[in-house]
Amino acid sequence: MSLELRDSNIHGKGVFTTERIRRHSVICRVKVVREITDEHPLDTDKGELLHHCHWYPDGTMVLLAEPYCYLNHSCDPNTFYYTVNRVSYCLAMRDIREDEELTLEYSLCNLNGLVWECQCGLPDCRGRHRCGFRNMDESRQIKYLPYLDPFIVEVHSDSIKGILDRQVKG
Numbered sequence: 001m002s003l004e005l006r007d008s009n010i011h012g013k014g015v016f017t018t019e020r021i022r023r024h025s026v027i028c029r030v031k032v033v034r035e036i037t038d039e040h041p042l043d044t045d046k047g048e049l050l051h052h053c054h055w056y057p058d059g060t061m062v063l064l065a066e067p068y069c070y071l072n073h074s075c076d077p078n079t080f081y082y083t084v085n086r087v088s089y090c091l092a093m094r095d096i097r098e099d100e101e102l103t104l105e106y107s108l109c110n111l112n113g114l115v116w117e118c119q120c121g122l123p124d125c126r127g128r129h130r131c132g133f134r135n136m137d138e139s140r141q142i143k144y145l146p147y148l149d150p151f152i153v154e155v156h157s158d159s160i161k162g163i164l165d166r167q168v169k170g
């Protein structure tokens with residue numbers, strides 16, 4: 001899959017595809033530069049930023065390589081992460097057009113619960129919100145159930161079971 005770094009309409013730089021991507025196809029393996037540890041922390045002098053990092057289910061923090069570190073959040077994303085054995089893959093949530101920006105729902109790929117201001121500009125943008133699957137309203141949670149990274153399902157299994165049971169209604 002051909003990905004390019006370009007100016008984003010959402011925030012700073014973004015990742016764009018130069019070809020059409022089919023729904024549910026695997027777009028790429030999300031490459032990392034290195035693990036961030038107490039012994040080897042982020043070096044901001046080298047431009048290493050916290051918001052270019054990603055977390056694996058075991059809590060390991062990694063600095064993402066370009067262009068992956070520029071994947072922007074959207075409240076109506078077109079990709080999602082699927083993590084196996086400490087490797088994250090980026091998959092298409094729907095058909096994506098040539099030259100479209102690839103976007104992620106950050107609440108589906110980490111557990112940090114940070115409060116931040118989204119600037120995706122979509123009609124149903126959550127604006128200032130707390131990150132995390134549990135912090136989304138239930139209609140969004142249901143919409144994203146098929147796209148959850150396995151570790152998110154594991155961590156939130158009780159509340160996800162509650163959502164499913166309420167849908168079945170008896």
Ligand SMILES: [Zn+2]
Nearest residue numbers: 075118120125
């Ligand atoms: Zn938004």
